[in-house]
Amino acid sequence: MTRIWFTLLALTLAAPLSAQEEPDAGFKAEMILALKNLQLLDHRLNAIGYRLVDANAPYCDQKAARTGLLLNDVAQYVDQETARFALGFSGPIGITAVAPDSPAESAKLSPGDTLLAINTMAVEEIAVDGPDLANEPPPYRRVAAINQMIEQALAQRNVELTISRGGMNQTIPVAAAMTCPSQFQIRVSADRSASADGKLVSVSSRLAEYFLTDDEFAAVVAHELAHNLLKHRDELDAKNVNRGFFGQFGESAGQIKAAEIEADRLSVWLMTNAGYDPQAAIRFWTRYGMEHGKGIFSASTHYRWKKRVQLFEEEIAQMGAAVPVDGKLAPPLLTGQD
Ligand SMILES: [Zn+2]
Numbered sequence: 001m002t003r004i005w006f007t008l009l010a011l012t013l014a015a016p017l018s019a020q021e022e023p024d025a026g027f028k029a030e031m032i033l034a035l036k037n038l039q040l041l042d043h044r045l046n047a048i049g050y051r052l053v054d055a056n057a058p059y060c061d062q063k064a065a066r067t068g069l070l071l072n073d074v075a076q077y078v079d080q081e082t083a084r085f086a087l088g089f090s091g092p093i094g095i096t097a098v099a100p101d102s103p104a105e106s107a108k109l110s111p112g113d114t115l116l117a118i119n120t121m122a123v124e125e126i127a128v129d130g131p132d133l134a135n136e137p138p139p140y141r142r143v144a145a146i147n148q149m150i151e152q153a154l155a156q157r158n159v160e161l162t163i164s165r166g167g168m169n170q171t172i173p174v175a176a177a178m179t180c181p182s183q184f185q186i187r188v189s190a191d192r193s194a195s196a197d198g199k200l201v202s203v204s205s206r207l208a209e210y211f212l213t214d215d216e217f218a219a220v221v222a223h224e225l226a227h228n229l230l231k232h233r234d235e236l237d238a239k240n241v242n243r244g245f246f247g248q249f250g251e252s253a254g255q256i257k258a259a260e261i262e263a264d265r266l267s268v269w270l271m272t273n274a275g276y277d278p279q280a281a282i283r284f285w286t287r288y289g290m291e292h293g294k295g296i297f298s299a300s301t302h303y304r305w306k307k308r309v310q311l312f313e314e315e316i317a318q319m320g321a322a323v324p325v326d327g328k329l330a331p332p333l334l335t336g337q338d
Contacts, residue, residue, distance in 0.1 A: 028082060031079065031082055031086075032082060032085065032086040035077075035082070035083060035086035035087065036086055038186065038188065038205060039086070039087065039096050039097070039111070041186045041205055041208040041209065042070055042072075042096050042097050042185075042186050043070075043096070043097040043111070044208070044214060044217060045184050045185070045186055045203055045208065045217070045221065046068070046070040046097040046098075046099050046184060047097070047099050047100055047214075048184075048214060048217055048218045048221050048276075049099075049182070049183075049184030049201065049221055049225070050066065050068045050099035050100075050102055050179070050184075051099070051100075051101070051218075051274045051275070051276075052180075052218065052221060052222055052225055052270055052271075052274045053066065053179035053180040053181070053182055053225070054066075054101075054102070054177055054179045054180075054274075055270075055273045055274035055275070055328070056180050056229075056270050056273050056274065056331075056334075057177075057178060057179045057180055058326075058328065058330075059180075059273075059330060059331055059334040059335060060179075060180035060181070060229060060334070062180075062181055063178040063179060063180065063181065064151065064178070064179060064180070064181040064182075065151050065154035065155050065176035065177075065178060066102070066103075066151075066154075066176065066177050066178075066179045067102060067103050067104045067107075067150065067154070067159075067174050067175075067176065067177070068098060068099030068101075068102020068103060068104040068105060068177070069095055069097075069098060069099075069102075069104040069109060069150075069174075070095065070096050070097035070098075070099075071093060071094070071095060071096065071115060071143045071146060071147065072087060072089075072093070072094060072095075072096040072143065073092055073093050073139060073140070073142050073143045074087070074089060074092050074093075074094075075092060075138075075139040075142065076139040076140065080092075087111075087112065088111070088112030089112070089114045090114045090164050090167070091114040091115070091116065091123075091164065092123075092142075093114070093115045093123050093142065093143065093146065094112065094113055094114045094115055095109055095110065095111050095112065095113045095115065095163075096111055097111055098110055098111060102177065103174055103175040103176060103177050104174060106175070107161075107172050107173065107174045107175070108172070109161070109163065109172060109174070110165075112165070113163040113164070113165050114163060114164040114165070115146070115161060115162075115163055116162040116163060116164055116169065117161070117162040117171075118146065118149055118150055118153065118159060118160075118161060118162075119153060119159060119160055121149070123142070123146065126142065126145050126146060126149060127145065128141040128142050128145050129141075130145065132148075133145060147183070154174075154175075154176035155176075158173045158174060158175050158176070159173070159174050159176075160172065160173050160174070161174055180225075180229060181199065181228070181229075182196075182199065182200070182201055182225055182228045182229070183199060183200050183201070184200070184201045184202075184203075184221065185200060185201070185202050185203075186202075186203055186204075186205050186208055187202045187203070187204050187205065188204075188205045189204040189205060189206060190204075190206055191204055191206060191207075192204060192206050192207040192210060193207060194207055194220050194221075194223075194224050195224065196224040196225070196227035196228045196232075196233070197228075197233060198228055198231065198233040198234060199228065201221060201224040201225055201228065202224075203217075203220065203221065203224075207220070210288075211284070212287075213280065214276070215271075215276045215277045215280030215283075216280045216283065216284040218271050218274065218276040218280065219267065219271060219276075219278075219280050219281035219284050219285075220284065222266075222267035222268075222270040222271045222274075222276070222281075223263045223264060223267040223281075224263075225267075225270060226262070226263040226264075226266035226267045226270060226333075227259065227263045229266070229334060230259070230262055230263065230266065230333065230334075232259040232262070232263065235259070236255060236256065236259060239255060241255045241256065261311065262333060264281075264308060264311055264312065264315070265311070265315045265333060266331055266333045266334065267281060268281055268312060268315050268316055268319060269315075269319060269329055269331035269333075269334075270331065272319060272329060273328045273329060273331075278312070278316050278319070279316070281312045282309050282312050282313065282316075285305050285308050285309055285312070286305065286309055288305065289304075289305025289306065289308075289309075290305075
């Protein structure tokens, strides 16, 4: 099943079908299923990411205004008609996920709602040619511009979103939660990988499918989020550390490994504060390590999985000695007590 829907997603996102290759009904049904699977992964990542940034907000010096909404543009898909149908939208932009316990959930927004306007600005009128959007692939620029606009508006006051649901238009006020920064996205890819670029945490669809539980999923998201919160990318770039292939050797390897160890250590605190079981990091890496052994996670830039598991065990033991304040543990790596 997995292979089939990857192939379908790749087709949906990348390779346009020519007019002569009109897909048959069976193919279309499979494509809808593949899109719904992708939406489920998006929903899980959005929920886990939001819970982590919200629960750990007291320990982040910089904060971001968030609603817990995940938006999607059907321009991201080749067969836009099928995508619109699968996602339940009546227009090009809509809501694909709403994080539990978020302002968007309190506002009763829901997946399938079509977004028409932010305050008085219709979505079609939002400029998508700003210089800060140039790095985004064109089909992702409108959603990036909308997210920016919502965040800027939320920093000043509540935002009103006009949506269409079941053919009826409604204008709904949405509040902001001030959370740790970082956005989260599923990247459709047949490799198992996750990354953090300083602002965004990306998890490949193939890896997202591999997690047995949300706690395992949270272990990897918390590790990548930790890289962002500790500003590792800026730090490594400032030291001119080569993060590419040659970074696996020599001094660069040592500095990357140090960053990896910090991300692992911080991840279990972030998980615990968000109510995830930190032991899931051990379960995940043991399972992954036993199944994969070699590969990138055992390159010289990363601890081998057995050593990683030992590190998690040590950190969880240290966490056990920490005294909770308001039910939460202050992570030493964020509060500078380390
Ligand atoms: Zn890492």
